[in-house]
Amino acid sequence: MGKHAPKSRKVKIQNRLSEVHEIELLEEWIESGKPESGSNPLSLEPLPHKAPLGRLPDGSFSRYAGCDRFSQLPVSKKTKDGLTQCKYKTMTDIQRASLPHSLCGRDILGAAKTGSGKTLAFVIPVLEKLYKARWGPEDGVGCIIMSPTRELAGQLFEVLKSVGKHHGFSAGLLIGGRKDVDAEKEHVNGLNILVCTPGRLLQHMDETPNFDCSQLQVLVLDEADRILDVGFKRDLNAIISQLPKHRLTLLFSATQTKSVQDLARLSLKDPEYLGVHEESDTATPNRLQQTAMLVPLDKKFDMLWSFIKAHLNSRILVFLSSCKQVKFVFETFKKLRPGIPLKCLHGRMKQDRRMGIYSQFCEQRSVLFSTDVASRGLDFNKAVDWVVQVDCPEDCAAYIHRVGRTARYLSGGRSVLFVMPSEMKMLEKLEEKKIPLRVIKANEKRIQSVSDLLASLLVKYPDLQHLAQRAFVTYLKSIHKQRDKEIFDVTKLPIDEFSASLGLPMTPKIRFLKQKLKGKTVSEALSLIPENTSNDNLLEFPIKEPEFPIEDPDAGKSDVEEVDEDILLAKETQEGGENINSKGDDMLATRVTKKKKLKINVHRPVGTRVVFDEEGNTLPPLARLAASSSGADSVQLNKEKVNQRYAELRKNLKVADKEDKDLDRKRRKEKRIKEKMKNKRGREEEEEEDDELSGSDMEISRGRVDKKTKIYFDSDNEDDKRRGDMAKMEGIAADAISLAEQEELALKLLNSMHS
Numbered sequence: 001m002g003k004h005a006p007k008s009r010k011v012k013i014q015n016r017l018s019e020v021h022e023i024e025l026l027e028e029w030i031e032s033g034k035p036e037s038g039s040n041p042l043s044l045e046p047l048p049h050k051a052p053l054g055r056l057p058d059g060s061f062s063r064y065a066g067c068d069r070f071s072q073l074p075v076s077k078k079t080k081d082g083l084t085q086c087k088y089k090t091m092t093d094i095q096r097a098s099l100p101h102s103l104c105g106r107d108i109l110g111a112a113k114t115g116s117g118k119t120l121a122f123v124i125p126v127l128e129k130l131y132k133a134r135w136g137p138e139d140g141v142g143c144i145i146m147s148p149t150r151e152l153a154g155q156l157f158e159v160l161k162s163v164g165k166h167h168g169f170s171a172g173l174l175i176g177g178r179k180d181v182d183a184e185k186e187h188v189n190g191l192n193i194l195v196c197t198p199g200r201l202l203q204h205m206d207e208t209p210n211f212d213c214s215q216l217q218v219l220v221l222d223e224a225d226r227i228l229d230v231g232f233k234r235d236l237n238a239i240i241s242q243l244p245k246h247r248l249t250l251l252f253s254a255t256q257t258k259s260v261q262d263l264a265r266l267s268l269k270d271p272e273y274l275g276v277h278e279e280s281d282t283a284t285p286n287r288l289q290q291t292a293m294l295v296p297l298d299k300k301f302d303m304l305w306s307f308i309k310a311h312l313n314s315r316i317l318v319f320l321s322s323c324k325q326v327k328f329v330f331e332t333f334k335k336l337r338p339g340i341p342l343k344c345l346h347g348r349m350k351q352d353r354r355m356g357i358y359s360q361f362c363e364q365r366s367v368l369f370s371t372d373v374a375s376r377g378l379d380f381n382k383a384v385d386w387v388v389q390v391d392c393p394e395d396c397a398a399y400i401h402r403v404g405r406t407a408r409y410l411s412g413g414r415s416v417l418f419v420m421p422s423e424m425k426m427l428e429k430l431e432e433k434k435i436p437l438r439v440i441k442a443n444e445k446r447i448q449s450v451s452d453l454l455a456s457l458l459v460k461y462p463d464l465q466h467l468a469q470r471a472f473v474t475y476l477k478s479i480h481k482q483r484d485k486e487i488f489d490v491t492k493l494p495i496d497e498f499s500a501s502l503g504l505p506m507t508p509k510i511r512f513l514k515q516k517l518k519g520k521t522v523s524e525a526l527s528l529i530p531e532n533t534s535n536d537n538l539l540e541f542p543i544k545e546p547e548f549p550i551e552d553p554d555a556g557k558s559d560v561e562e563v564d565e566d567i568l569l570a571k572e573t574q575e576g577g578e579n580i581n582s583k584g585d586d587m588l589a590t591r592v593t594k595k596k597k598l599k600i601n602v603h604r605p606v607g608t609r610v611v612f613d614e615e616g617n618t619l620p621p622l623a624r625l626a627a628s629s630s631g632a633d634s635v636q637l638n639k640e641k642v643n644q645r646y647a648e649l650r651k652n653l654k655v656a657d658k659e660d661k662d663l664d665r666k667r668r669k670e671k672r673i674k675e676k677m678k679n680k681r682g683r684e685e686e687e688e689e690d691d692e693l694s695g696s697d698m699e700i701s702r703g704r705v706d707k708k709t710k711i712y713f714d715s716d717n718e719d720d721k722r723r724g725d726m727a728k729m730e731g732i733a734a735d736a737i738s739l740a741e742q743e744e745l746a747l748k749l750l751n752s753m754h755s
């Protein structure tokens with residue numbers, strides 16, 4: 001890490017000898033004062049500042065457990081020099097608690113509030129472990145530090161470089177999104193410390209010839225709970241399987257995992273759990289002032305705009321739920337010129353730009369719109385004044401990390417969470433987690449509406465309209481995909497109002513919502529729609545094939561239109577549930593989804609009209625006709641002629657039927673191909689949207705959310721099944737001639753006989 005001038009051989013030998021001496025001394029010092037396993041050194045009195053350090057005149061060593069200054073720790077001069085140059089003198093709580101344990105080689109599970117100095121709590125033991133092992137260039141990879149995001153990895157790398165500048169280790173930053181992977185492959189085998197995202201590390205494990213981590217001494221997971229989360233599961237398991245079990249493992253996070261399973265996966269040996277702020281009244285930094293505001297979905301942009309306009313001299317970090325949301329707000333607000341520089345950060349941006357934006361935001365007052373890619377670990381020079389959560393975080397942990405971008409170390413900060421009426425449960429959950437939130441009311445007089453301005457922008461810039469549509473869909477999708485259904489319920493959202501608030505003239509189609517309702521009965525689907533939902537919010541859903549009544553008085557009536565499987569759900573349903581009153585033709589303009597015509601299948605067995613003779617016996621239609629005709633006109637049917645005619649007609653019918661069936665098969669095939677293409681397009685769009693969501697909060701080159709683990713709605717199967725059912729019914733209907741056809745046939749027959 002440090003650059004040294006060429007040294008003479010003699011100097012080198014002397015240096016080596018003094019290093020060997022220092023290491024021996026450090027090891028004795030560490031051994032002499034090991035803290036009790038399971039103890040928290042924070043409970044010990046700090047050492048007086050002027051107390052002698054290291055080996056004492058009586059041969060014993062000064063106490064290091066409980067001390068509060070870096071200078072009092074048994075660490076190398078090189079590390080101490082690095083710390084001093086970075087102006088680190090006094091330890092933070094997590095550093096005081098964990099360093100005495102980690103320096104003596106114990107695995108650590110460290111939990112402390114955001115901004116409390118966890119980075120140094122693992123950087124120091126990493127340097128010391130390799131130093132004491134006299135690790136050199138020829139020894140290969142001695143330490144891996146993993147981070148869930150590229151920006152955080154970059155930040156950790158900077159800390160490592162500055163604190164470790166006097167050491168001679170080689171270190172490399174291995175993150176996705178960089179073009180120079182081939183150059184990286186050439187050098188990676190010579191690196192001692194890898195700071196990386198899981199995806200890129202695994203890529204090297206898979207692709208770089210002779211890449212070897214079998215001698216690894218230290219493994220660090222920063223934001224450990226995130227890396228152990230399902231999104232990284234496959235990559236992490238593959239990485240762990242290639243690492244030696246005997247090593248020092250350090251896990252840190254503000255929201256630490258205690259899952260035995262997770263710890264077993266990492267083969268942790270009796271780790272020291274150091275949760276230094278567990279006794280604290282709050283789970284968030286004390287200098288952080290947190291507020292929440294009730295903001296309906298369709299008022300969020302008005303509120304955000306007004307907030308920005310009211311804080312033009314601040315550095316504001318705004319969290320939104322998807323890349324498209326971020327892009328939309330950034331692009332539109334930029335055009336509206338609020339009077340403060342605007343920036344955006346999300347997982348689908350090029351890495352160089354991401355890094356550039358990150359450093360620019362550290363430098364000047366501005367507003368940074370971001371996905372959760374910026375929610376964890378980032379330090380932003382301790383200079384964020386406000387964290388604004390426009391979209392609700394997925395859980396309390398996400399909330400803690402987001403607000404933790406402000407009020408870092410000793411500085412103060414403020415945060416505001418926009419909660420929608422349907423998300424009020426979130427406030428209870430945050431309170432349970434010891435997060436002190438003050439619920440405030442917005443000053444109505446100061447709220448400026450932007451919806452109209454957005455609408456005009458969308459007219460002027462068609463690209464923005466497309467972006468608005470995607471933002472709309474990805475936002476709803478992000479809500480739909482949230483795990484906590486107590487808080488996130490997409491059916492409770494004022495969808496049309498939201499669409500209008502984005503400036504959209506019409507509510508875009510929402511395919512996944514349609515799928516959500518697929519297979520539900522009418523009443524189930526209706527129960528999913530909130531009481532106060534306007535008709536305009538009604539969602540399309542596929543009708544279940546009705547059970548046919550024995551007697552259908554309306555069968556064959558001309559007002560029943562041609563078949564289709566989908567039908568628009570309206571509020572009023574007729575008896576039996578299958579006939580939907582399509583009252584709202586006037587709703588068409590604002591429908592969520594394209595309205596399909598109400599149609600029925602003329603081939604379906606629509607019920608048989610039952611006719612009785614004078615004695616109460618049932619009569620087939622032909623017989624009825626014949627009987628009535630005979631009654632009226634005294635015409636006797638010639639049985640032979642009738643049979644002959646019947647046979648002829650049957651033959652003709654068979655031919656016509658075959659032609660019909662062929663035509664129908666062809667039509668069905670075309671429809672299937674069309675649907676397949678539509679589904680494929682839909683899936684591609686969905687995957688893109690998933691990327692937008694997942695890309696929002698983690699490394700995506702290899703460490704992307706494992707798509708295979710996602711549950712997709714099996715729409716093809718559903719459709720196939722329904723089509724199968726339809727085909728079966730149509731088969732039956734084709735064999736049995738309908739009542740109307742029978743009547744027509746009989747009339748023709750009678751006429752032909754008279755003529």
Ligand SMILES: Nc1ncnc2c1ncn2[C@@H]1O[C@H](COP(=O)(O)OP(=O)(O)OP(=O)(O)O)[C@@H](O)[C@H]1O
Nearest residue numbers: 090091092114115116117118119120254377379409
């Ligand atoms: N002992 C110390 N003395 C002075 N400043 C410190 C000390 N330790 C850390 N800091 C500073 O505190 C800030 C926060 O540290 P760090 O980023 O390590 O926090 P963290 O606990 O990892 O936060 P997060 O949970 O958000 O990742 C940094 O700017 C860092 O330089």
